[in-house]
Amino acid sequence: MELTVNGEKRTCEAGLTLEGFLKSQNVKPESVVVEHNGKIIPFKEFGTLCLQDGDELEVLRFMGGG
Amino acid sequence: MEDQFVIGGKTLKSRLFLGTGKYGEDAIIPDCIKAAGSQVITVAMRRIDFNSPQENIMQYIPKDCILMPNTSGARTAEEAVRIARLGRAAGCGDWVKVEVVADSKYLLPDNEETVKAVDTLVKEGFTVLPYMTPDLYAARRMRDAGAAAVMPFGAPIGTNKGLRTRELVQIMIQELDLPVIVDAGIGKPSEAAECMEIGAAAVLVNTAVATAGNPVLMASAFRKAVEAGREAFLAGPSAVKEIASASSPLTGFLRKD
Amino acid sequence: MSYYEVYRQYKSFPFAEFLNGVTPFDVRRALQKEQKGPLDFLTLLSPAAAEPALLEEMAQKAHTLTEHNFGKTITLFTPLYLANICENACVYCGFNRTNHIGRCKLTLEEVAREGRAIRDEGIRHIIILTGESRAATPPSYIADCVRVLKQYVDSICIEVYSLEEDEYRMLFEAGVDAFTMFQETYNEDLYPKLHPSGPKHDYKKRLNSPELACRAGYHSVNLGALLGLDDWRKETFLTGMHAAYLMQKYPGTDCAVSLPRIRPCVGEGSFKPACDVDDAAIVQAMAAYRCFLPRLGITVSTRETPDFRDHLIGLGVTKMSAASVTEVGGHAGKPKTDGQFEISDPRNVEEMAAAIRAHGYQPVYKDWEPLRRDA
Numbered sequence: 001m002e003l004t005v006n007g008e009k010r011t012c013e014a015g016l017t018l019e020g021f022l023k024s025q026n027v028k029p030e031s032v033v034v035e036h037n038g039k040i041i042p043f044k045e046f047g048t049l050c051l052q053d054g055d056e057l058e059v060l061r062f063m064g065g066g
Numbered sequence: 067m068e069d070q071f072v073i074g075g076k077t078l079k080s081r082l083f084l085g086t087g088k089y090g091e092d093a094i095i096p097d098c099i100k101a102a103g104s105q106v107i108t109v110a111m112r113r114i115d116f117n118s119p120q121e122n123i124m125q126y127i128p129k130d131c132i133l134m135p136n137t138s139g140a141r142t143a144e145e146a147v148r149i150a151r152l153g154r155a156a157g158c159g160d161w162v163k164v165e166v167v168a169d170s171k172y173l174l175p176d177n178e179e180t181v182k183a184v185d186t187l188v189k190e191g192f193t194v195l196p197y198m199t200p201d202l203y204a205a206r207r208m209r210d211a212g213a214a215a216v217m218p219f220g221a222p223i224g225t226n227k228g229l230r231t232r233e234l235v236q237i238m239i240q241e242l243d244l245p246v247i248v249d250a251g252i253g254k255p256s257e258a259a260e261c262m263e264i265g266a267a268a269v270l271v272n273t274a275v276a277t278a279g280n281p282v283l284m285a286s287a288f289r290k291a292v293e294a295g296r297e298a299f300l301a302g303p304s305a306v307k308e309i310a311s312a313s314s315p316l317t318g319f320l321r322k323d
Numbered sequence: 324m325s326y327y328e329v330y331r332q333y334k335s336f337p338f339a340e341f342l343n344g345v346t347p348f349d350v351r352r353a354l355q356k357e358q359k360g361p362l363d364f365l366t367l368l369s370p371a372a373a374e375p376a377l378l379e380e381m382a383q384k385a386h387t388l389t390e391h392n393f394g395k396t397i398t399l400f401t402p403l404y405l406a407n408i409c410e411n412a413c414v415y416c417g418f419n420r421t422n423h424i425g426r427c428k429l430t431l432e433e434v435a436r437e438g439r440a441i442r443d444e445g446i447r448h449i450i451i452l453t454g455e456s457r458a459a460t461p462p463s464y465i466a467d468c469v470r471v472l473k474q475y476v477d478s479i480c481i482e483v484y485s486l487e488e489d490e491y492r493m494l495f496e497a498g499v500d501a502f503t504m505f506q507e508t509y510n511e512d513l514y515p516k517l518h519p520s521g522p523k524h525d526y527k528k529r530l531n532s533p534e535l536a537c538r539a540g541y542h543s544v545n546l547g548a549l550l551g552l553d554d555w556r557k558e559t560f561l562t563g564m565h566a567a568y569l570m571q572k573y574p575g576t577d578c579a580v581s582l583p584r585i586r587p588c589v590g591e592g593s594f595k596p597a598c599d600v601d602d603a604a605i606v607q608a609m610a611a612y613r614c615f616l617p618r619l620g621i622t623v624s625t626r627e628t629p630d631f632r633d634h635l636i637g638l639g640v641t642k643m644s645a646a647s648v649t650e651v652g653g654h655a656g657k658p659k660t661d662g663q664f665e666i667s668d669p670r671n672v673e674e675m676a677a678a679i680r681a682h683g684y685q686p687v688y689k690d691w692e693p694l695r696r697d698a
Contacts, residue, residue: 006113027119033111033156040155058113060152062123064092065110065136066085066223066250066272240358241571265358303356316382319634320603321375 001053014053019046022059032061069300071267073245074161074193074214076132080105081262082292083134083247084285085272086123094281095126102285107131108163108270110138111149111156134195136163143182150187162187163217163249164196173223177204181211188212197249200234202241209244216242217249217270220261224273226253229260239265255284255291262295263303325531326568330509330561338365338557345369350377354384359615364563367611368556378607385613385639392617397679398642398687399672400448400480402624403437404651405429405468407663409454411521413507415549415585415594417663418454420521427651428453428460434468438475440655444646445672447689448478450503452663455484455522462490466497473498477689480545484522485532491539502536503545504529505583508552509561517552533565537573542691544569545622547581550604551596559608563615570616579620579642582608586626586664602631606638613639625668629678632668636682645675 001014003021012021018041022029034041035058041049051057071078084104086095099107107127115121127133135153140146143166150162164187166179180196181204187194193214198204200218208216218235221227228251229235239246245267252258258269271288278284342365350372353363366372367381406428409418417424429437441449451468453460460483469479480501481494491502506529508514514526523529533544546565548558559582566578582605585596605627612619623632623640625647632643648654649662670678676686 005116025116025119027114027116028122031122031124032114033152035152040151042155043157058152060111060156061114062109062133062135062153062156062158063112064086064089064095064123065138066087066108066270066276236358241574302352315379316386316634316638317375317379317603317606320378320606 001051003051003054004056006057006059012051016051017047018049018051018057021051021057022046027059032059034059069296071245073195073267078105078132078268079103080289080292081268081296082258082289083108083249083268083270084275085270086127086276087272088276089281090276092123092126095123096128097282098275098285099128099131101282101289102271102275103289104285105130105132106134106161106268106270108134108136108272110136111153112139132161133158134161134163136165136197137183138165138167140166140183141168142166143179143186146179146183147186150183150192151190154192160191161193161195164194175199175219177201180204181207184208184213185211195247200231200238202234202237205238205242205246209242213244215245215247215267217247219250220248220257220269221251221253223250225251226274227251228253228257232260232264235261235266236264255287258288259291259295259298262292263298265299268292325534326565327527327530329564329568330511330530333561333564334511338554338560341365342369342556345371347371347374347377351380354381354614361560361564361567364611364615365556365560367614368559368607372611373603373607378603378610381610381614382606382638385610386637388613388617389637389639389641393641395684396687397636397640397684398448398690399446399645399675399679400450400478400642401441401444401446401644401646401654401672402482402649403441403449403451403472403654404453404649404663405434405451405465406453406456406460407651408456408459409521411455411518411523413518413521413523415517415552428464429468429652431467431471433652433655434471435475436655437652438472441646442475444654445676445688446646447476448480449476450480450482450501450644452482453484457484457522462486462493466494469494469497469499477692480543485525485528486535488535488538491536491541495539495541500542501545502533502541502543503547503581504532504536505547505549505581506530506562506565507549509548509558509565510553513553533569534572537569537576541576543577543579543620545579545581545620547583547622549583549585550600550608551585551598553597555598555600555604555608559611563612563619566612566616566619570618577620578616579622580612581622581624583624583626586667605631606635609635609639625666626664628667629670633678633682636679636684643675643679645670645672 029046080103083106084102085108137146137149146166164183166176184194195215197217205216220229247268248261248266249270253274261269275285353366407418408426482503518524548562570578584600620641621639622642624644647666679686
């Protein structure tokens, strides 16, 4: 299936949960915050949210800033 | 008498807020925070880089600090609100530095959009500290919207030019019944001391420490300067002798009989 | 939050102890500060600051601040008494209801005659006064007078009894743009003794009236304490704090103070002031006001003598009355009554303007023009 992640198209295997997707990208799920189709997903739902073809994800985390 | 500094219900010991951007090496941040004695630490919110997915600023910030995510990158009130919500969802408390900048040449904050963002975020229970162009009217609107403090810049961000907005900031300090924190533009410890001497509640410093030859030593210098300036403010300045005025006496008539 | 809460904070403040503890060093330091706080202001009102060399230093500072903020100008105005019918028994006032004086109020024709006479004198800013009687001079009467007077003058200030906020609004709509009310004394315990009966007996209502005028959108609000009723240093301090409170809360309203001293007035047991307020006291209070609040308007009435008034030009005063009469109907012809108090400066407008020019200042007859809604 195809996802739009942080503005870029990515292809990945079908049936992944959000947590599964993040782990597949070497991202620790507890270190990020995710907007799924414009809606903020609470951390406890990462494991149960199944991604669908065409979904849009914004994956963010804290960076240095002033 | 104890010199209390309370923001959003939290009593703070340190009046030096520290940013975490622009360090040559993030690993030096913990030592800088320690040397600065800072309790309030700002961070930004960014899309992660899938090419280096492990990199995480949070490992460098002591757990007992108050994290203040900024909304940098926001060009409108709506975007600032969205970023603030994401920051809170990351589970680091409800402080937020609202920053709305639509001008990429000078990076000057847009007060009008900022007021709107403050209004929305206060209603959602955030402790909101807006970064702003020093302007009394806008500051009053932010206060009325429920801002916990206002943060005017001393000079355009990253310029290290010092307290160029002194007159305007001083008026804000005089007129507003909430903390005024000078954010941005402070390049040297002496300038931080100047802010504190005129009654600023705190200063937020980032570039000046992050890009110093020795960031840890500079952080320590800023801590001392902020403390010295605060003490000078509390002590009240001594008189400077003015040169005698040459104009004719105004009160002589009281004694003419 | 009202000014009463601010007053409560200072009610039990050890004024005497603080004032007597001030040293010349403290005065110089307070004078030097760019932003002066309440205690700096009180320091400038201390006996130590009355020492001639220090008072001169403070006067010079006040002079410079006044010129920077207001230029070399003095705005002229004149009082117009509409009525002297009064239900109060203020022990120091000539309108005291127990005084056997002629009582009357002007008809609208007489008001028009006064308005014409004032305009012929050259004055464009007036202050209209009544005694306190809702029965004889209700807000609707005051509004009627204002509508008549608008044809002759450009700015109308009211100095009447305490009204409700909607009444202030109604008068504002009728054409009033400024408000004057003296608290007389800020001393909450002394106040009821000096105002033993009548509606004015209510200390808090009077204290709150200037704020109501600010809320109603008045362009300027003038405060004052009648100096001599209580320690003038304390009264001046509390008046200045009242002004500072309003200026912070209502930045759109110009704030001013007057420094009236008790003058002799008619009445049976004539009133004896509690403390002597000499010329030096007025100079010190005025200079202290100016140093504390550089943008504060300062008004001086014809209660003061010509010589003294002339010396105050340049010290801090921004507004002076001229051609004053305190009798009802006194501008157009023979007064209908006795006056509220004796005036000391009988100069007419031309003489007053000449005196102001002689000091290198410009007399201003009109400094604003309201945009009329119906225009």
